[in-house]
Amino acid sequence: MYQPPLFRETRLDVLHALIRNHPLGLLICNGSEGPVANPLPFLLDADIGPNGRLRAHLARANPQWQLLAETPDMPVLVVFQGEDAYVTPSWYETKRETGKVVPTWNYATVQVRGMARVIDDKDWLAGQIAALTASQEAGRTEPWQVSDAPDAYIAAQLKGIIGLEIDITAIDGKWKVSQNRPVGDRIGVAEGIEAEQKPAGGMAQLVRQYGGLAGE
Numbered sequence: 001m002y003q004p005p006l007f008r009e010t011r012l013d014v015l016h017a018l019i020r021n022h023p024l025g026l027l028i029c030n031g032s033e034g035p036v037a038n039p040l041p042f043l044l045d046a047d048i049g050p051n052g053r054l055r056a057h058l059a060r061a062n063p064q065w066q067l068l069a070e071t072p073d074m075p076v077l078v079v080f081q082g083e084d085a086y087v088t089p090s091w092y093e094t095k096r097e098t099g100k101v102v103p104t105w106n107y108a109t110v111q112v113r114g115m116a117r118v119i120d121d122k123d124w125l126a127g128q129i130a131a132l133t134a135s136q137e138a139g140r141t142e143p144w145q146v147s148d149a150p151d152a153y154i155a156a157q158l159k160g161i162i163g164l165e166i167d168i169t170a171i172d173g174k175w176k177v178s179q180n181r182p183v184g185d186r187i188g189v190a191e192g193i194e195a196e197q198k199p200a201g202g203m204a205q206l207v208r209q210y211g212g213l214a215g216e
Contacts, residue, residue: 001111001172006180009108009173016052018082018110018173019044023135025078025112027056027164029068036064040164042078043132051168054078054112057128057161065162069118076116076166082108083202091192093184106177106189106203113170119163126154128163177206186211 009015019025019042028037038058045053058065068074089101119125130146137143146154178189186207193204207213 001109001174003172003174004180007174007176009175011173012051012171015110015171015173016044016046018108019054019080019112022080022082025054025056025080027058027064027116028077028079029064029074029116031067036067038062038064041132041136042080043128043135049167051112051171053168054114054164054166055128055131056164056166057125057132058164060160060162062162065118065164068116068164072117073115075113078112078114078166080110080112082110083206084108085193085197085203087178087189088192091185091188092181093188094182106207108175108177108206109173111172112166112168114166114168117165119165121163122155122158125158125161125163129154129158129161175206175210177203177210179210181211183211183213186213 023041023043024039025042026037027040028035030036040056040058043055045055068076084105084107087104087106089095089103092101095101126146133144133146137145178186181189190204190207190211190213193207197203
């Protein structure tokens with residue numbers, strides 16, 4: 001990933017937080033006919049290894065897992081996309097001063113690399129599904145649990161999936177959130193996003209945080 005130093009984010013807790021807040025990652029590997037990619041919801045075990053471990057499952061009918069099983073030393077890439085927003089030059093103070101501005105796009109993203117292990121174990125899969133469900137249902141007033149469904153139905157569903165674990169060997173973050181603009185432009189971007197883009201909180205907050213505008 002292209003990472004100008006100003007946009008590089010290296011704090012592991014910040015990178016992990018983006019993964020937890022945006023757990024749908026794009027799993028990418030190489031196949032005989034070119035790149036193969038599938039979006040999967042991931043769980044992060046942050047305390048395993050120096051960078052953490054990702055866990056996921058995919059449909060047994062999905063051929064990507066067979067590709068990974070046949071080539072156990074194949075590196076994989078998982079991309080997690082966080083907040084993003086179009087930035088119009090109309091928000092820049094510089095537009096009014098010189099007119100020398102162009103549109104851009106702000107975003108926060110994390111890329112993870114590692115080796116994927118295919119796991120075909122019903123107990124592991126049951127634990128994975130229960131943990132993933134709990135992570136997404138936690139904020140609901142009446143959270144749904146796997147045990148709410150009939151045991152036979154869940155057992156049949158588990159037969160249709162396969163598990164993956166990825167020990168993270170490298171993790172890179174890029175927060176392109178207007179840090180390269182003058183202070184007046186940063187203020188304009190944050191205020192413009194808050195005024196015109198709904199929901200706006202995430203990116204506007206990042207622009208203020210990374211642009212040193214917490215008190216603005």
